Amino acid sequence: xxxKHRILxxxxxxxxxDLLKYNLDKDGFKTKTVTNSEQGLLAATxxxxxxxxxxxxxxxxxxxxxxxxxxxxxxxxxxxxxFLTANSEQRVHELAVDTGADxxxxxxxxxxxxxxxxxxxxxxxxxxxxxxxxxxxxxxxxDRKTGEVYAGSQKIILSKPEFELLYFFAQNPxxxxxxxxxxxxxxxxxxxxxxxxxxxxxxxxxxxxxxRLKQMSEDTYALMPGKR
Numbered sequence: 001x002x003x004k005h006r007i008l009x010x011x012x013x014x015x016x017x018d019l020l021k022y023n024l025d026k027d028g029f030k031t032k033t034v035t036n037s038e039q040g041l042l043a044a045t046x047x048x049x050x051x052x053x054x055x056x057x058x059x060x061x062x063x064x065x066x067x068x069x070x071x072x073x074x075x076x077x078x079x080x081x082x083f084l085t086a087n088s089e090q091r092v093h094e095l096a097v098d099t100g101a102d103x104x105x106x107x108x109x110x111x112x113x114x115x116x117x118x119x120x121x122x123x124x125x126x127x128x129x130x131x132x133x134x135x136x137x138x139x140x141x142x143d144r145k146t147g148e149v150y151a152g153s154q155k156i157i158l159s160k161p162e163f164e165l166l167y168f169f170a171q172n173p174x175x176x177x178x179x180x181x182x183x184x185x186x187x188x189x190x191x192x193x194x195x196x197x198x199x200x201x202x203x204x205x206x207x208x209x210x211x212r213l214k215q216m217s218e219d220t221y222a223l224m225p226g227k228r
Contacts, residue, residue, distance in 0.1 A: 004028060004029060004030040005029050005030070005050045005051070005122045005123075006029070006030045006031075006032070006047060006048060006049045006050050006051075007024055007029045007030070007031050007032075007049055007050065007051045007052070007053065007118070007122075008031075008032050008033075008034070008040065008043055008044055008047055008049035008051075008052045008053070009021065009024075009031065009032070009033045009034075009052075009053045010033075010034055010035075010036070010037060010039070010040035010043075010052070010053070010054050010055060010058070010063065010066065011033070011035070011053075011054075011055035011058070011084070012035050012036060012055060012058045012059065013055070014035065016055075016084075016107070017033040017035070018033075019111070020033070020053065020084075020111075021033050023111075023115060024115075024118070027115065027118075027119070029118075029122070032047050032049070036058055036059065036060055036061075037058055037060060037061035037062065037063065037065065037066040038060060038061060040052075040054070040066055041061075041066060041069060041070070044070060044076065045075075048075075049079065050079065050080065050122055051079065051080040051081075051082065051118060051121070051122060052070065052076075052079060052080070052081045052082070053082050053083075053084050053114070054066060054067060054081065054082070054083050054084070054101075055083075055084060055085060056083055056085040056087055056092065056096065057085070057086070057087060063083060063085070063096075064095060064096055064099050067081055067083075067096070067099045067100050067101055068099050068100060070100070071099070071100035071131065078129070080102050080103075080121055080122075080128075080129075081100060081101050081102055081131070082101065082102060082103045082104070082105065082114065082117070082118070083096045083101050083103070083104040083105070084105050084106075084107055084110065084111075084114060085104065085105075085106060085107060086106070086107045086108065097130050097131070098145070100131040101130065101131060102121075102128055102129050102130045102131055103117055103128065103130060105117070120181075126172060126175075126181075127171040127172050128168070128171070129171060130144065130167075132144065132171075133145045135167065135170045135171065137170045137173070137212075138212060139151050139152045139212075140166075140170070140209075140212060142163075142166060142167055142170055144167060147160070147163055149163065149166065151209070151212070156208055156209070157208075158205070158208065159201070159204070161197075161201045162201050162204055162205045162208070165182070165201060165202065165205055166205060166209070168182075179198055179199075182198060183198055
């Protein structure tokens with residue numbers, strides 16, 4: 001049996017901690033839970049987690065401040081950090097990602113989505129690092145902070161779903177990507193509500209990028225409408 005992936009959960013709600021620990025342990029992870037950010041910082045240093053789950057609203061240092069501190073330390077530069085929060089305000093979501101989070105999931109509806117995305121990055125080896133601002137693939141420059149994409153000096157205008165698809169493809173080149181992974185496991189129904197929507201965004205993205213998507217991944221390009 002291989003080494004268990006380690007997950008640290010920082011939340012001041014003991015019921016949430018108990019629920020997450022039960023489910024994560026059942027899924028085969030080694031889980032540690034703490035109830036505030038100060039304990040979380042100490043535990044992260046000693047526990048060496050592969051993924052950290054943070055609540056945002058905590059007394060003392062809040063989750064966003066803790067995320068910023070963790071990202072400033074070299075040992076946590078590439079550690080996955082997910083926020084699980086009851087706050088649904090868009091500005092809070094944007095601030096969390098800007099601070100260095102890889103994902104933000106709402107507590108009310110997102111525990112199943114959280115489990116799915118944890119398995120995607122730790123067990124299935126998908127890369128979903130939203131805290132990386134600039135990605136370059138060939139002549140493409142993808143800037144997550146501004147949402148801008150350039151092919152050389154030419155700016156390519158993408159919708160938000162198209163941008164999210166490209167950002168994901170750029171981090172997962174040469175991988176076989178089934179459309180169900182995009183719909184159910186990676187981005188969720190909040191972006192792609194149906195398979196038809198996914199096909200629409202994929203077709204638009206392929207057209208706007210010319211043959212660059214094909215160069216990025218033949219298997220990805222096989223998902224385009226009309227390509228078999």
